[in-house]
Amino acid sequence: MPYDPPAVNFDFSADQKALRDQARKFLAEHASSTRVRRILEGAAPYDADLWRGMGEMGWMGTAIPEAHGGAGFGHLELCVIAEELGRSLAPTPFASTIYLAAEALLLAGSDAQKKRWLPRIAQGEAIGCLALAEGAQVATPANLSTRAEGARLTGAKVPVADGDVADFAIVLAAEGAGRAGLFLVDLKGPGVTRASVATVDPTRSHARLSFDAAPAEPLGAPGQGWPLTERLLDRAAVLVAFEQLGGAQAALEMAREYALGRFAFGRQIASFQAIKHKLADMYVGVELARSNAYYGAWALTKDAPELPVAAAAARVAASEAYYQAAKENIQIHGGMGFTWEFDCHLHYRRAKLTGLMLGSARRWKDLLVSRLEAGAA
Amino acid sequence: MDFDDTREEAAFRTEARQWLAAHAEPKRGAFETWQSRYPGREGWDGLERAKAFQSQKAEAGFAALHWPAEWGGRSLPPIYQVIYAQEESRFLVPRGYFEIGLGMCMPTLFAYGTESQKQRYAPAALRGDEVWCQLFSEPGAGSDLAGLRTRAQRDGDDWVINGQKIWTSGAHWADRAILVARSDAKVAKHKGLTFFFLDMKSAGIETRRIKQISGASHFNEVYFTDVRIPDSQRLGAVGAGWGVAITTLMNERLTSGDLRGPDFEEIFGLARATTLEDGPAIANAAVRERLADLYVKTQGVRLTRFRTMTALSRGETPGPENSIGKLVNAPKAQEIASFAMDLLDMGGVVMDKDVAPLRAAFQESLLTSPGGRIAAGTDEILRNIIAERVLGLPQDVRVDRDLPFEQLPTAR
Numbered sequence: 024m025p026y027d028p029p030a031v032n033f034d035f036s037a038d039q040k041a042l043r044d045q046a047r048k049f050l051a052e053h054a055s056s057t058r059v060r061r062i063l064e065g066a067a068p069y070d071a072d073l074w075r076g077m078g079e080m081g082w083m084g085t086a087i088p089e090a091h092g093g094a095g096f097g098h099l100e101l102c103v104i105a106e107e108l109g110r111s112l113a114p115t116p117f118a119s120t121i122y123l124a125a126e127a128l129l130l131a132g133s134d135a136q137k138k139r140w141l142p143r144i145a146q147g148e149a150i151g152c153l154a155l156a157e158g159a160q161v162a163t164p165a166n167l168s169t170r171a172e173g174a175r176l177t178g179a180k181v182p183v184a185d186g187d188v189a190d191f192a193i194v195l196a197a198e199g200a201g202r203a204g205l206f207l208v209d210l211k212g213p214g215v216t217r218a219s220v221a222t223v224d225p226t227r228s229h230a231r232l233s234f235d236a237a238p239a240e241p242l243g244a245p246g247q248g249w250p251l252t253e254r255l256l257d258r259a260a261v262l263v264a265f266e267q268l269g270g271a272q273a274a275l276e277m278a279r280e281y282a283l284g285r286f287a288f289g290r291q292i293a294s295f296q297a298i299k300h301k302l303a304d305m306y307v308g309v310e311l312a313r314s315n316a317y318y319g320a321w322a323l324t325k326d327a328p329e330l331p332v333a334a335a336a337a338r339v340a341a342s343e344a345y346y347q348a349a350k351e352n353i354q355i356h357g358g359m360g361f362t363w364e365f366d367c368h369l370h371y372r373r374a375k376l377t378g379l380m381l382g383s384a385r386r387w388k389d390l391l392v393s394r395l396e397a398g399a400a
Numbered sequence: 401m402d403f404d405d406t407r408e409e410a411a412f413r414t415e416a417r418q419w420l421a422a423h424a425e426p427k428r429g430a431f432e433t434w435q436s437r438y439p440g441r442e443g444w445d446g447l448e449r450a451k452a453f454q455s456q457k458a459e460a461g462f463a464a465l466h467w468p469a470e471w472g473g474r475s476l477p478p479i480y481q482v483i484y485a486q487e488e489s490r491f492l493v494p495r496g497y498f499e500i501g502l503g504m505c506m507p508t509l510f511a512y513g514t515e516s517q518k519q520r521y522a523p524a525a526l527r528g529d530e531v532w533c534q535l536f537s538e539p540g541a542g543s544d545l546a547g548l549r550t551r552a553q554r555d556g557d558d559w560v561i562n563g564q565k566i567w568t569s570g571a572h573w574a575d576r577a578i579l580v581a582r583s584d585a586k587v588a589k590h591k592g593l594t595f596f597f598l599d600m601k602s603a604g605i606e607t608r609r610i611k612q613i614s615g616a617s618h619f620n621e622v623y624f625t626d627v628r629i630p631d632s633q634r635l636g637a638v639g640a641g642w643g644v645a646i647t648t649l650m651n652e653r654l655t656s657g658d659l660r661g662p663d664f665e666e667i668f669g670l671a672r673a674t675t676l677e678d679g680p681a682i683a684n685a686a687v688r689e690r691l692a693d694l695y696v697k698t699q700g701v702r703l704t705r706f707r708t709m710t711a712l713s714r715g716e717t718p719g720p721e722n723s724i725g726k727l728v729n730a731p732k733a734q735e736i737a738s739f740a741m742d743l744l745d746m747g748g749v750v751m752d753k754d755v756a757p758l759r760a761a762f763q764e765s766l767l768t769s770p771g772g773r774i775a776a777g778t779d780e781i782l783r784n785i786i787a788e789r790v791l792g793l794p795q796d797v798r799v800d801r802d803l804p805f806e807q808l809p810t811a812r
Binding site: 283 | 402668692696699707714727783788792794
């Protein structure tokens with residue numbers, strides 16, 4: 024079992040809350056529903072103006088050390104920003120670039136790799152992505168068909184979030200003998216072709232990346248690709264949990280507002296217990312997810328030995344709370360919730376997308392129990 | 401964000417820990433309770449020992465940390481109560497004797513009693529010399545407490561009480577009680593109530609134990625036949641009893657303790673120790689998925705409590721979002737009990753303590769956990785509280801609110 028902390032300061036600081044307010048205000052203006060819908064309807068793969076604005080706010084460099092051109096704050100500040108991005112559904116490659124690509128470089132990049140990419144990421148001038156999945160199945164070290172030979176990659180990865188717009192990719196590839204490695208590939212280099220892929224959530228663009236002897240640099244030690252990927256996914260799980268939390272909270276608030284404003288049978292539908300209890304259950308789900316996410320944030324910031332368990336719990340709780348809130352938000356809106364015009368479907372799509380992007384809750388539950396077993400052994 | 405005490409909190413924690421080490425015994429196993437250690441004479445032996453412990457605790461200043469010094473407290477913020485409770489949870493200490501008096505009755509007396517009443521009753525309650533109980537629920541008034549029917553009739557300087565209360569914890573050994581009764585049935589139900597305190601040894605009071613489905617008896621029925629209470633023991637105005645009862649109930653949330661039965665740790669241990677048809681239970685995918693769900697809920701509630709403590713530590717008031725703890729934990733306790741028995745398959749039915757794992761704690765919990773979902777706010781009432789007080793949703797339509805009480809329908 025996890026250790027029982029004594030008493031506590033288990034919340035964000037006043038400065039971090041001020042950052043949250045500032046982020047919320049910025050996103051209310053620059054990532055409004057109208058702006059999100061432009062991307063939904065195919066105007067562009069992501070909102071480049073918003074992305075530029077986020078760069079000017081310095082968000083990309085939040086957790087990147089000053090030595091690499093970042094602001095050198097910690098991951099708590101990044102969690103605060105993630106929650107607001109999730110709340111607003113901001114259609115940008117932030118998760119791919121920051122939680123995955125930049126974190127991978129920070130975890131395992133050589134000095135030269137960090138020097139080349141981190142300052143550009145921090146400035147908002149480079150987009151990165153993580154290429155793991157190979158079609159409609161769980162990717163494991165044993166079933167990867169993308170392979171590395173010498174310093175070249177051959178194979179295909181799909182779906183890759185932001186693969187269509189990224190400058191570079193971190194790619195998991197087989198190295199032979201059941202081993203896998205992570206590789207850094209310049210997507211503007213030779214041997215790379217990319218094609219957009221339709222997903223359930225068009226506000227986040229996805230691609231198929233094909234490599235034909237594409238030049239690739241190893242990231243981290245050879246054969247260490249899978250353990251490294253697991254560490255990377257743990258870190259990202261906490262950050263994505265905050266996006267999910269923001270989305271879940273927004274869906275709960277939408278449902279509440281609608282239930283207060285909608286009258287049926289001569290009264291507000293929010294006065295019916297069938298609706299009140301549904302909203303109460305959504306609230307409980309969100310609060311349990313929030314508490315698990317906070318613990319993940321603490322473990323991530325301290326790089327605590329509790330991180331693997333805390334990250335898995337945060338991922339499971341947030342994935343389920345967001346899906347529950349998004350799904351029931353449609354239900355509470357009734358027929359209107361089922362229309363393109365209302366925003367309910369934006370959260371419903373994003374909930375399912377974020378619930379699968381780092382692996383399903385089903386798989387994280389299994390991981391969670393394995394980690395508890397290891398801790399109790 | 402961290403899990404460290406402030407300097408003052410750490411010093412207090414050390415003081416509490418040292419005092420407990422010197423005055424209390426460690427538990428012999430996670431589920432040991434004061435009553436299971438001292439079961440003699442239907443709990444009376446436990447009561448006498450509990451009073452002795454309580455008097456030392458009061459002497460050392462730990463019995464009511466947030467009370468003002470003049471009543472034996474230390475005027476400390478609520479976070480210190482949480483810290484003390486954390487430290488105390490490692491020891492075998494009395495539970496279920498003084499919480500109602502100190503946590504619910506005294507705060508009501510402080511709000512509505514006279515100076516001399518406070519001086520007479522508060523120190524005695526603090527030292528454990530007098531045990532209090534709370535006479536609220538009735539057979540026909542549980543979640544709808546304001547529907548209570550026990551009558552209070554004015555007679556000179558006294559009130560005369562007739563009727564029946566139920567689910568009264570500790571009534572069989574209580575010295576004093578608080579009571580809410582109907583003084584006027586011709587007005588709407590919330591408006592005709594009056595609040596009193598009384599001596600449980602008064603003539604005309606009869607207490608009967610209730611046997612629960614587990615076989616244990618934690619509660620009582622209390623019958624009143626022409627019981628006389630002097631008007632000087634009325635708290636609040638005539639007809640204003642509902643507001644007084646709300647004061648009491650607001651304090652209940654702070655008092656209701658943890659249900660201590662098998663939790664995640666125990667079901668996880670059982671899954672590791674039990675073999676199913678296809679190997680260890682812990683290796684079964686369906687079992688693993690449920691364990692993960694239970695862990696996430698358990699952690700969620702624990703960590704939510706740390707967020708509450710943080711608010712307390714910062715001097716903020718935690719809101720009714722506290723109610724999610726019981727709403728999640730009570731059904732979870734029932735689920736864990738039932739799930740554990742499923743893992744044991746046909747053998748799961750056995751309650752023999754020498755045969756069943758953990759001395760039949762899961763089977764015991766199957767029979768006690770339904771009560772957790774009902775006592776101190778049913779699951780349904782807690783959802784209403786969250787919906788109304790946290791989410792700000794409107795109350796349900798109340799067809800009985802403005803009708804005279806005597807005209808309300810009571811049966812089909």
